[in-house]
Amino acid sequence: MNYTSPEEKQQEQLEEDSSQARCEWDFSISAAVPRNPTTNASDVLGAVEVDPSGRLLATGGLARKIRIYTLDPLRYEFYICTPAKLSSLRWRPNPPGCHVASGDYDGVVTEYDVERRTPVSERDEHGGRRVWSVDYSAAGLGASGSDDGTAQMWDPRCGPVLSAVRVGASVCCVEFDKTDGPYIALGCADRRAYVYDVRNMSSGPVSVFAGHEKTVTYVRFDGRGRLVTSGTDGRHRLWELASGKEVRAYRGHANARSFVGMSVWRSGGLIGCGSESNEVFVYDLRWGEPIWVQSFAGRTEEEEEAKAFVSAVCWREVSEDECALLAGGSDGMVQVYAGRRKV
Template identity: 35%
Template sequence: MSQIPNDGSAHTETNTTPPSSSAQPEDRSENTGLIFQPPFNEHHSLLNRLKDNDIDSDGDDEAGITCPICQGIMVDAFITRCGHSFCHSCLARHLDKQKWCPVCRGALQDTTTCPNFNLNKVIEQRQAKSQTRHRNQRNRAKLTTVADYLDALPYNEDVLSILSNARAKRKKVMLHKGHIKSSLLSMFLTMVEDFAAQKATKWRQYQDLVIRDKMSIQQLDGQAQNSMEENNFSIQRYDDCGDDNKSNDDRHDGDDDDDGPRSDSNNNDHGGWDDNSDSDGDSVQGHSNRAYFSKASGNHINRKIKKRKYIDDSQKSEISSTPTELELILATRQRRIGPHFSDLMDFYFMERQKLGTGLASFSSTLYQLTHYSHWTPLDTIHYTDFSMTSTIVSSIEFDRDEDYFAVGGVNREIKLYDYNMLNDSLDERPFTVPLSYDDQENSDSQGSILPRNNNSAISETSTSVPLLVHCPLSIIPCEHKISCLSWNPYIKSRMASSDYEGVVNIWDTNTGQNVRAYREHQQRAWSVDTSASNPLIMASASDDSCVKIWSIQEKNSLLTLTQRGNVCCAKFAPNNQHLVAVGSADHQITCYDLRNTNNPIQTFSGHNKAVSYVKWNGDDEIISASTDNTLKSWKIGRNECTRTYSGHRNEKNFVGLSLKDNWISCGSENNTVYTYHKNSSHPVAQYKFGSVDPITGQELPNEDALFVSSVCWKRDSMKLLGANSKGVIKLLQLVE
């Protein structure tokens, strides 16, 4: 993939100069009525009848939800202006040949239909209830058979004992998790208490020193005033008093060796502090707490772990020196707090200062941060042949139900894969992954991996057996190199793409056909996004300094937003079709309300280079990526950045950005995937790709020229798809 444009300069194959920065945004709000009109009036009586219909009546099970064209249950229901609903695919095929309603024969156009969200939701609910009812019936039918079978077994008591043990084990696992969470919280609060006590002692000593100095100065002033009458001796007496004060300071410095602030050499031995670390006052934020824990974590915390007495709750006695499994888990979790201690402490006090906020939110964050430590590869896909030179994967996207995922890149193909054909289980991997060199250095005698430093990463260097070869379900040939993909959140078979020639295409993934092509962009289009709350509209961003809003029912764009520099990305808010965030080469993120584009809602400034990605985390928070080697978090309504994430390397390429709940993942130009927690500025886990031998396909030691180019979380699990510039796609799982 080409490099990200910087400072508004166009880096495209056509080398066309972008529009002038003085150009004003084009106001076409009067033409956007179609996409902002309220939904068509629906047959509420029909919906109510469907909701109230007795599901147990098999004869009426499909009443009102069948498509008049295919006579099957509606899929992706669309409603016409005349009030009739059909499957989207059936209606689209009909309108390609006829321009009237199949039911009432009234005039009908593509632009007079829209998704029937309510009916589609009712259909999904009814199908779920029907499946549950049939499953319960089958279970009840099997129950008698199974019970009779168990009673007939000669070892019936053994079977019942096994089942009872399984239930008891599950209950024990849940109690174990709760114990870990409470123990971690107690450990963290003890660490914060120690930190606060040391800081309080330090500032009390500083306060005493200041008070003594003020008293000394007051005495000095009194002595000077009394000696003004003795002009011949006043200067000499003043100097003598100054020498006395100096001796007092010397005594104070000597006292500090015993009771006051420690020197740097003593800090390492006593888990102390840096005297120069609190120039900003007694705030828990900033350099002071980082300096404290960076020195304390290596010695103070390890010493506390060694000296810690494990107390039995019932007997309150010291148990055997041999650590139990729980104690080993807690010791490992406690060590993982170290790199994130400063962020955790800030988050803890921020949460506790909120009215009515308990420890539940913080405890959950603490558990998540310490629970996961690295990525484990589950499966591998090769996007292209090993011998090809153009192999960069530009985009990976899951479809609406996450049954399939699409891969697009610079080889001018979109490949569709069935996720269920991949191995996504740790227990069924077709290969074994050895420990990397860093892990071997950090592994203990029992084989458990100890926490790594921030620069280490798991890497796959060899496999015990050949990897499975995965073939795509279908391949969609494209005219140009693909830069971005976006599945339609409502119509399962629709997907949009943008390419290096500025064309935005809509594809039917069932047939592989191009449904519509938009060619208004003058230069390379970097991104395309379909609104999650209105599947009829899309936004695309281009090197021609424009963001265009499209309707899949119209042939031309509905709206154009002109920016000051090359535009790298545009993203709709997840629950608001009117909000769009735009990242561009002018180092800024701009938020627009499409109902009034003359005045942006807010502009965020803080990045030092081009903004390559923007992602919404809810409707009020934005995560941005830039080629200044950072990610940043922004809140709507606040001008300043709320958190900066650093550790990965990104100076010129698109490396991907993906969000899942509180987790943020991105690629890096050192061929590594980095994962951050939303409430910590430092990486939680990393995974380093290897390079691929063009002859054997085996992974080799890493090359500096490779970089991770795309990442995509799977929403319903702790799994992620990542791809690099050599066309290697990895299915990774975040593990403990």
């Protein structure tokens, strides 16, 4: 009798799932903002984020600027200067105005009033170590993850940190579960992802997901009781929160050293990500192989030789059958891809 190991069974299942992949979407480029050819400064984009209303786009990165665009059509409006290079951005869901938070290389989380173009609060509890990620819960709680090995949670309406956990490795990503429960997920340099109950983070993680071979750079809840993780092992992985089991692995994009962006469109069941191959990828959560791949056009031969890559992505929902995938590059370029479900 031939014995099939659990690992071999899982691989066979992945191959079977992948062979059934069907693209139910049409994607096409709808807008682009080229990089500024007059600047010599590095303009790697660490974040592209659409505000809760779907009206504004914010980008941030090494150029020490938060650039604000309006959408429909995509048009540059203005920028806000920041004191340090930016690694992350996140719009606050329910502020008294239009606010966006940034995490920077100096270990500071700053919230900006976009309409007034001024900072309204700063937090520096990470001891000067780089803040990789910031997020807000649906109720407005804030969280940050840092090179200091901690994730911290606070209420923007008051000063002190509400809770902090130390995992012993750089926390590269934090995200609140905004649909399924009172949870927050962390992606860490120890190759693991952790999920905590925000009501009692001091009691330890309620789930630990170990499967990546290198740093976990992104964690995203899918809104269906599952977590998507991404790592510099060139894989996304889908996990069941309740059982802790891996459901599926996604492969095709290139990611061995950089943050290439990963975003989950919960309503559509799609993963969008960048790649070190200068391409944008879309995966359907049901299948392990990509359903759509697009070259990030517009680079010169010189830039290709410099190994430019797609460094940040985010989804914008238009309707149940329409979406947009926004992508930012290591050269500062922004492109928007319109998606429509096939009839």
